[in-house]
Amino acid sequence: MKPRHKRIAMITGGLAALGAAAAFVLAAFQENLVFFFTPTQVEAKEAPQGRAFRIGGMVVPGSVKRQADGVTVQFVVTDTAKNVPVVYQGILPDLFREGKGVVTQGKLGGDGVFYASEVLAKHDENYMPPAAADAIKQAQSVNAQSINEKATHTLVGGGK
Amino acid sequence: MIPELGQLALALALSLALAQGLLGLVGAARGDNVWMAATRPAARGQFVFVAIAFACLTSSFVANDFSVAYVVSNSNSALPLQYRIAGVWGGHEGSMLLWVLMLSVWTLGVTLFSRHLPQEMVARVLGVMGLVSVGFLLFILFTSNPFLRLFPAAPDGRDLNPLLQDPGMVMHPPMLYMGYVGFSIAFAFAVAALLSGRLDAAWARWSRPWTTAAWCFLTVGIALGSGWAYYELGWGGWWFWDPVENASFMPWLIGTGLIHSLAVTEKRGAFRSWTVLLAILAFALSLLGTFLVRSGVLTSVHAFATDPTRGIFILALLALVIGGSLLLYVWRAPKIGLGGGFEPLSRESFLLANNVIFAAAAGSVLLGTLYPLALDASGLGKISVGPPYFETVFVPLMAPALFLMGVGPLARWKQASLPDLVSRLRWALAAAVLAALALPFAMGRWGALVAMGLLLAAWVAASGFMQLYEKVRNAAGGVSAWTRLRSVPRATYGMLLAHFGVAVFVVGVTMVKGYESEKDVRMEPGDTVELGGYTFRFDGVRDVTGPNYVAGRARIAVSRSGSPVTTLYPEKRIYRVQNMPMTEAAIDTGFTRDLYVSLGDAVSDSAWVVRVHHKPFIDWIWGGCLLMALGGALAASDRRYRLAARRPQEQYAASPAR
Numbered sequence: 001m002k003p004r005h006k007r008i009a010m011i012t013g014g015l016a017a018l019g020a021a022a023a024f025v026l027a028a029f030q031e032n033l034v035f036f037f038t039p040t041q042v043e044a045k046e047a048p049q050g051r052a053f054r055i056g057g058m059v060v061p062g063s064v065k066r067q068a069d070g071v072t073v074q075f076v077v078t079d080t081a082k083n084v085p086v087v088y089q090g091i092l093p094d095l096f097r098e099g100k101g102v103v104t105q106g107k108l109g110g111d112g113v114f115y116a117s118e119v120l121a122k123h124d125e126n127y128m129p130p131a132a133a134d135a136i137k138q139a140q141s142v143n144a145q146s147i148n149e150k151a152t153h154t155l156v157g158g159g160k
Numbered sequence: 161m162i163p164e165l166g167q168l169a170l171a172l173a174l175s176l177a178l179a180q181g182l183l184g185l186v187g188a189a190r191g192d193n194v195w196m197a198a199t200r201p202a203a204r205g206q207f208v209f210v211a212i213a214f215a216c217l218t219s220s221f222v223a224n225d226f227s228v229a230y231v232v233s234n235s236n237s238a239l240p241l242q243y244r245i246a247g248v249w250g251g252h253e254g255s256m257l258l259w260v261l262m263l264s265v266w267t268l269g270v271t272l273f274s275r276h277l278p279q280e281m282v283a284r285v286l287g288v289m290g291l292v293s294v295g296f297l298l299f300i301l302f303t304s305n306p307f308l309r310l311f312p313a314a315p316d317g318r319d320l321n322p323l324l325q326d327p328g329m330v331m332h333p334p335m336l337y338m339g340y341v342g343f344s345i346a347f348a349f350a351v352a353a354l355l356s357g358r359l360d361a362a363w364a365r366w367s368r369p370w371t372t373a374a375w376c377f378l379t380v381g382i383a384l385g386s387g388w389a390y391y392e393l394g395w396g397g398w399w400f401w402d403p404v405e406n407a408s409f410m411p412w413l414i415g416t417g418l419i420h421s422l423a424v425t426e427k428r429g430a431f432r433s434w435t436v437l438l439a440i441l442a443f444a445l446s447l448l449g450t451f452l453v454r455s456g457v458l459t460s461v462h463a464f465a466t467d468p469t470r471g472i473f474i475l476a477l478l479a480l481v482i483g484g485s486l487l488l489y490v491w492r493a494p495k496i497g498l499g500g501g502f503e504p505l506s507r508e509s510f511l512l513a514n515n516v517i518f519a520a521a522a523g524s525v526l527l528g529t530l531y532p533l534a535l536d537a538s539g540l541g542k543i544s545v546g547p548p549y550f551e552t553v554f555v556p557l558m559a560p561a562l563f564l565m566g567v568g569p570l571a572r573w574k575q576a577s578l579p580d581l582v583s584r585l586r587w588a589l590a591a592a593v594l595a596a597l598a599l600p601f602a603m604g605r606w607g608a609l610v611a612m613g614l615l616l617a618a619w620v621a622a623s624g625f626m627q628l629y630e631k632v633r634n635a636a637g638g639v640s641a642w643t644r645l646r647s648v649p650r651a652t653y654g655m656l657l658a659h660f661g662v663a664v665f666v667v668g669v670t671m672v673k674g675y676e677s678e679k680d681v682r683m684e685p686g687d688t689v690e691l692g693g694y695t696f697r698f699d700g701v702r703d704v705t706g707p708n709y710v711a712g713r714a715r716i717a718v719s720r721s722g723s724p725v726t727t728l729y730p731e732k733r734i735y736r737v738q739n740m741p742m743t744e745a746a747i748d749t750g751f752t753r754d755l756y757v758s759l760g761d762a763v764s765d766s767a768w769v770v771r772v773h774h775k776p777f778i779d780w781i782w783g784g785c786l787l788m789a790l791g792g793a794l795a796a797s798d799r800r801y802r803l804a805a806r807r808p809q810e811q812y813a814a815s816p817a818r
Contacts, residue, residue: 010504018516025524025553029531032549036542054544070682070763090680091760091771094394094741105546134542 034105038135043082047108055084055114056103057135064098077102077114081139088116163228163307166216170301173209173264176202177293180267184287188280188355196283200271203286206293207264214261217306218248227313230254230306236319236737238708246330247320252454252470253306255333259450260296262334262341263289270345270370277366284352285345292344295477303470319708319737328388336381336408340446342374343415347443350436351485354492359436364426367439369796371422375415376792382408383785394743394758396678396773398781401550406529407449410522414442417518419792420511428573430501430508433493434515440489444482445522451478452529503575510568517561524553555609562616562666565659566623570630584630588622603675603776613670621663624656651798658791665784671777678773684766692774694755695719701732701759701768709733711744714759714768718748730759730770754778 036054037047047053055077063076071090075098076083086104096102096119106116180202187195220228221244224237234250249258267289274282300306323329349367353359385408390398399405418438424431451474502508528545536542570584596615600606631652632644681689683698690696699715711733718725728746735742745758753776760769 006504014516018520021520021557024556025520025527028549028552029524029527029545032545032552034544034546036544054542066763070767070769071680071760091758091769094743105544 036103038138039077039079039082039084040135040139042084042108042114049108049110052105052107052117054103054105055086055135056101057084059096059098059100059102061098077104079135079139084114085112086114086116088119090119092119162216162219162223163225163309166213166220167301167305167307169209169212169216170297170307173206173213173260174294174297174301176206176209177290177297180206180290181287181294182290184283184285184290185355186287188283188287191280193279196279199283199286199290203264203267203271203290206290207268210257210261210264214248214257217254217257218245220307221245221247224317226315226317227309227311228306229308229310232310232314232317234317234320236317236708238737239317239320239325240707242327242330243320243325246324249333250320250324253300253304255337255454256296256300256304257306258333259337259341260293260300262337263293263296263344265338266342266345266370266374267293280356281352281363281366284355285348288348288351289344292348292481295481299470299473299477303473317737319735322709322733322735322738322740322742323392326388326392328384328392332381332384332388334381335377335384339374339376339378339381339415340408340411340449342370342377343411343439343443343446345370345374346418346439347485350439351488353436353496354485354488357492357495359425359432359496361426361429364422364435365801368419368422368426369798369801371415371439372419372792372796375412375419376789376796378408378412378415379785379789379792382412383782383789386785387782390778391745391747394745396745396756396758396771396775398672398778401528401547403529403533404453406525407452410525410529411442411445411449413518413522413525414438414445417515417522418442420514420518424508424511428502428508431512431515432496433489436493436496437489438515438519440482440485441522444478444485445526447474447478447481451475502573505571505576505578507568507571507573507576510564510571513564514561514568517557517564521554521557524557525550528553559612559616562620562662565662566619569627569655569659570623585623585626588619588626591622592616592619594618600674603671605675607674610670610674613666613674617663617666617670620659620666624660624663628656649798649800651795651800654791654793654795654798656791657794658788661784661787661789661791663784664780664787668777668780668782668784672775672781675776676774676778678771680760680769680771682763682767683770689770689772691772692753692755692776693720694725694774696755696757696770696772698768698770700766701762704731706733708737709735709742712759712762714757714770716746716757716770718755726755728755728757730757732759749779751779752777 034052034054035048036056039055039057041047042055047055057077057079060076060078060083063074065074066072067074073088073092074085075088076085078084086106088104088106103120104114104116105118105120106114109115180199183195183202184199186192187199217230220231221235222241224231224235224244226232226237230251230253231247234247234254235244239247247254249255267286270282270285270289274285346367349363349370353363382405385405386398389400389405390396418435421431421435421438425435451471454470454474528549532543532545566585566588567581571581592615595618596611599614600610603610628645628648631648632641677692679689679691681687683689685698685700688695688697695718697717697719699717701712701714704711704713711731713729713731716728716730718728726748728748730746731744733742733744734740743758743760745756747757748755753774756773756775758771760771762768
C-alpha cells in the first residue's frame with residue numbers, strides 16, 4: 001500500500017470506530033433515560049407502565065406507615081392536586097419527613113401503586129427538590145388560582 | 161479589622177494579577193525584556209496577597225468572628241478547631257478563595273522552576289495564568305466576597321454542614337482544586353505555544369511534569385471524594401455518577417488522555433495539535449466542573465447557594481476562556497503542524513487509541529451530565545440519567561483501553577511487529593487467562609463480567625511485570641540485575657506503578673460489583689443476621705453526646721463461625737444547631753473485605769432498622785487510585801525534566817516546528 005492509501009485506510013478505520021462508539025453511547029443513553037412525572041400526570045395515565053420513572057412532590061403528613069417486617073414503608077406523594085401511593089423497601093434517607101419534599105424512582109404497578117427502588121431526599125433541612133417544587137407549582141397553577149396562591153408561595157418558597 | 165485587611169489584600173492581588181497578565185502577554189508580543197522580567201515579581205506578589213487574604217479569612221474562622229457573614233453561615237462556636245479551619249472552604253465564597261489560592265500557588269511554582277525556560281515562554285505562561293486569576297478575583301470581589309460584615313453581628317454561627325464535618329472532607333476540596341487549577345498550567349503552556357507558533361519536543365517536556373503533577377492531585381482528590389461518599393453518606397456506594405462527581409471526572413479523563421498524548425509529542429513530535437486541544441479541553445472542563453458545582457445549577461449536596469448573578473458571571477468567564485482559546489486554536493493550530501508519521505501498528509497508534517477512548521468516555525459523561533440540565537433549562541421536561549447509562553457505556557469503552565494498556569508500553573515507536581508483540585506477551589496472556597478462570601471459583605461463583613474484569617486486571621499487571629523483566633534482561637551484559645533495575649528511568653517506574661494501580665483498581669471494582677451483598681433488617685436487641693459468612697448481633701442502642709450533636713449509638717458484635725471478629729458502633733446523629741439528622745456508618749476495614757453497618761430508623765422503643773453490607777476488596781479501589789497518583793508523582797519527579805533543563809535553549813532553536 002502507498003502511504004497515502006494507508007493514511008486514508010487509517011482515517012476511515014478511525015472514523016468508523018468513532019461512529020460505532022457514538023452510536024453505542026447514544027443507544028445506551030436513549031435506553032437509560034429516566035423521565036420525571038408529577039402525580040397529576042401519573043393520575044392522567046401519562047406515565048409509562050413497566051418502565052422506571054421518577055415522581056416528585058410532598059410526603060402527605062400522616063401517610064407514612066411501616067409494615068410489620070420493619071423495612072417495608074408505605075407513604076403517599078402529593079402535588080396538592082393528586083396523590084400517588086408509594087411502597088418502598090429499605091432504609092429511608094435521613095431527611096425523609098412527612099410534609100417535606102421528596103423525589104422517588106421506581107415503576108408503576110397495575111394496581112396504581114408506585115413501587116420505589118430509590119427514595120431521594122436531599123441533605124438540607126430547608127431544601128425542596130426543584131422537581132418536587134415544580135410538580136406542586138404546576139398542579140396549583142392549574143387547580144386553584146386564587147385561594148391557594150399564598151399557600152403555594154410559602155410551600156415552594158421554603159425550598160429556596 | 162482583619163476582614164477588611166483580607167479584602168484589601170484581595171484588591172491588591174487583583175491589581176498585581178492584572179499587571180502580571182498584561183506585562184506578560186504584551187511584553188512577549190513586543191519583545192520587551194523589561195516588561196517580561198516584571199511578570200515574575202508580579203506573580204510572586206500576587207501569591208503573597210492572596211495568601212494574606214486566605215490567612216485573614218482563616219483567622220476569622222478560628223477566632224469565631226461572627227460579625228463576618230460567611231463565618232456565620234459556615235461555622236459555630238461549638239465546632240472543633242479542625243472543622244472551623246475546614247469551614248473556610250465549606251461554602252461557596254471560601255472555596256472560590258481556595259481556588260484562587262491554589263492558582264497562585266501553582267503560579268508561584270512556575271516562577272520558581274522556570275529558570276531554564278526561554279523568557280518569552282515564561283512571560284506568556286505567567287501572563288495567561290495572571291488573566292485567569294484576574295477573572296476569578298473579580299468574581300470573588302464582585303459576586304462572592306467572603307469578607308462581608310454582618311450588622312449587627314450574629315450571636316453564634318449556623319454551623320458547618322454536618323456532612324462536611326469529616327476528615328476526608330477537610331482534604332477533598334484542596335486536593336481537587338489543586339488538580340483542577342493545575343491544568344491551568346498545561347492550558348497556559350498550550351496558549352503560549354499557540355501565540356508563539358512554536359511547539360516542539362522541548363515544549364512538551366516543559367509542560368509534562370506540571371500536567372502529571374496536576375493529574376496526581378486530581379486523582380487523589382477524586383479518590384478522597386469517593387471515599388468520603390462511601391463512609392459518610394451511609395449508603396455503602398463508592399461512586400454515584402452524580403453530576404458533582406462527573407464534574408471532577410471529566411477533566412480527569414481528558415487529563416489522562418493529555419498526559420499520554422504529551423508523551424508522544426515529547427518523544428516523537430507527533431500529535432501536536434491534538435495535545436494542544438486536549439490541554440485546552442482539560443482546563444475548560446475544570447472550569448466547567450467549578451461552574452457546575454458552584455453556580456447552583458445542580459441540585460446536589462454541593463450546591464448550597466443559588467444565586468443567578470454568580471452563575472452568569474462564571475458562565476461568561478467560561479465562554480471567554482474556552483471560546484477565546486478555541487478561536488486561537490482554530491486560527492493558529494495549522495501553523496503547529498502534525499509531526500512525524502507512523503505505521504498503523506506502533507506505539508503511537510496505541511496511544512492514539514487510548515486518547516480516542518478517553519475522549520469518547522469524557523464525551524459520554526458530558527452528554528449524561530449536561531443533557532438533562534439543557535433539557536430542563538429549555539423547559540422541555542425533566543429527565544435524569546442514572547448509573548445504568550454510565551455503567552453500560554463505561555464497561556465496553558474501558559475494556560479495550562485496559563487491553564491496549566498491556567500492549568502499548570511494549571510496542572515500538574513508529575513501527576511495531578505483531579508476531580514480536582505476541583511472543584513477548586504470551587506469558588502475560590496465559591497468566592491473565594488463568595486468573596480469570598481460577599479466581600472466580602476461589603470466590604465461590606463464576607460470572608462472565610467478573611471473569612472479564614479479573615482477566616483485564618491480571619493482563620495489565622502481568623504485562624507490567626513483563627516490561628520490567630525485559631528491562632532487566634535486555635540491558636547491556638556484564639552488569640547485575642540490580643544495576644540494570646537502577647538504570648531504568650524513574651518515569652518508567654512511575655508509569656509501571658500507575659498502570660499497576662489501574663489493575664488494583666479494576667480488581668476492586670470487579671470484586672465489589674460481583675460479590676457484594678447487603679441486607680436491610682429490623683432488629684431487636686439480641687437478634688442476629690448472617691451475611692457473607694459473618695454473624696452480626698444487635699446489642700441495642702444507647703444515647704451519646706458529641707461536641708455539637710447528640711446521637712443514638714448501636715452496638716453490633718460481629719463474629720465468624722463462633723469466634724468474635726470485631727464490634728461496630730454505627731450512630732444516628734442529630735446535629736443540634738441545624739437540627740439535622742445524619743447516619744454515621746461503622747466500618748471494619750480489611751485487606752480483602754469491608755464490613756459496613758449503618759443504622760436506619762427506630763421502629764419501636766427497642767427495635768431498629770439496620771443495614772449490613774459485606775464489600776469484598778472495596779479498599780482496593782482507593783488503593784489503586786493512590787498507586788496511580790504515586791506513579792504519577794514518581795514520573796513527574798524524573799530527573800530527565802531537570803537535566804534537560806540545563807540546555808533547553810539550543811534544543812529549542814535546533815528543532816524548528818514552524
